[in-house]
Structures are given as C-alpha cells and as structure tokens.
Amino acid sequence: MISHIDHIVLTVSDIEAAVAFYQRVLLMEEITFANGRKALKFGNQKINLQLLGQESRNHASVGSGDLCLITYWTLDDVMKHLIQEQVEIIEGPVPKSGAVGDIQSIYFVDLDSNLIEISIYP
Template sequence: MISHIDHLVLTVSDIDASVQFYQRVLLMEAVTFANGRKAMKFGDQKINLQLLGQERRNKAGVGSGDLCLISSWPLEDVVAHLSKEHVDIVEGPVTKSGALGAIQSVYFNDPDQNLIEVSVYE
C-alpha cells in the first residue's frame, strides 16, 4: 500500500536557525511552500519545519524528532564534514539495523535537540 515517504515534519523553536543548520550541516536545499512555510529538500523527499503550535493536528514537541538519513558519502567523509562544521557526534560510528539491512551510523543533535542519524549501508 505505501511506496515511500514524501515528507516528515519537525517541530522547531526557530525556523531560520533550523534552515541554516540543515543547509550548512546536511547540505539540504531550503524551499518555501504554502503561505511562506519552510522545508528542507533532499533527493525526492523533504522535511517540513513548523513552530510549536503552528499545526493543531500535530502534537509533537520541540526536539521530539528522531530521523535516520542515508548518505551517498562514505561515513568517514560524513564524520569529517561534521567535524568541520563543529557538530558534536553523540554516538558512532556504530552498526545499526536499517530498513534494508546493516548500516553504519553516526548520531548528533540539531539546534532543537532532535536526534539525527546519518547512515551508510554496508
């Protein structure tokens, strides 16, 4: 029934700070949609950004996100880039289980403490 994820939504405390972080650290493209809302595009997916209370149907709090993103870069290049951007790795590299099998992952937090996992399939 479901073929893929189109977008995810993260609740953040500062849209501009989040846009800058995702552009700088994960090299995502900022896009504007629907009455000036912001999203971060990568490949055929995007992460929509919302402020706490902006969407009444969404009960997520700031910092409640936990995402796993697959990189086309070797993991050592990801680690080097994170270091260059002064991002503290909170765990990894470590072996985890992805949707298609074993992955090597590093974990860090965005400005709102959402947990971001960047992974590479073995």
C-alpha cells in the same frame, strides 16, 4: 499499500535557524511552499518545519524528532564534515538495523535536540 515517505515534519523553536543549520550541516536545499512555510529538500524527499502550536493536528514537541538519513558519502567524510562544521558526534560509527538491512550509523543532535542519525549500507 504504502510505497515510500514523501516528507516528514520537525517542530523547531526557530525556523530560520533550523534552515541555516540543515543547509550548513547536511547541505539541504531550502524551499518555500504553501503560505510561506519552509522545508528542507534533499533527493526526492523533504523535511517540513513548523513552530510549536503552528499545526493544531500535530502534538509533537520541539526536539522530539528522531531521523535516520542515508548518505552516499563515506561515514569518514561525513564525520570530517560534521567536525568542520563544529557539530558534536554523540555516537558512532556503530552497527544498526536499517529498513532494508544492516547499516553503519553516526549520531548527532540539531539545534533543538532532534536526534539525527546518518547511515550507510555497507
């Protein structure tokens, strides 16, 4: 019935700061859509950003996100980039279980304490 994820939504405290962080740290592309809303595009997916209370149907809190993103870089290259961008790696590399098998992952948090997992399939 379901083929893939199109987009997810993160609730953040400052949209412009979140956009700048994800552009700098994860090299995502900023896009603007529907009435000036902001999103971060990568591959064929995007992360929509919203402020607390902006969407009445969504009851998420700031910092409640937990994302696993697959990279085509090596984890060593990702870690070097994160260190260069002064992002603290809080765990990893560690073995985990991904959607289609075993993965190796590293973890950090964004400006709002959303947990970000960057992973590779060996």
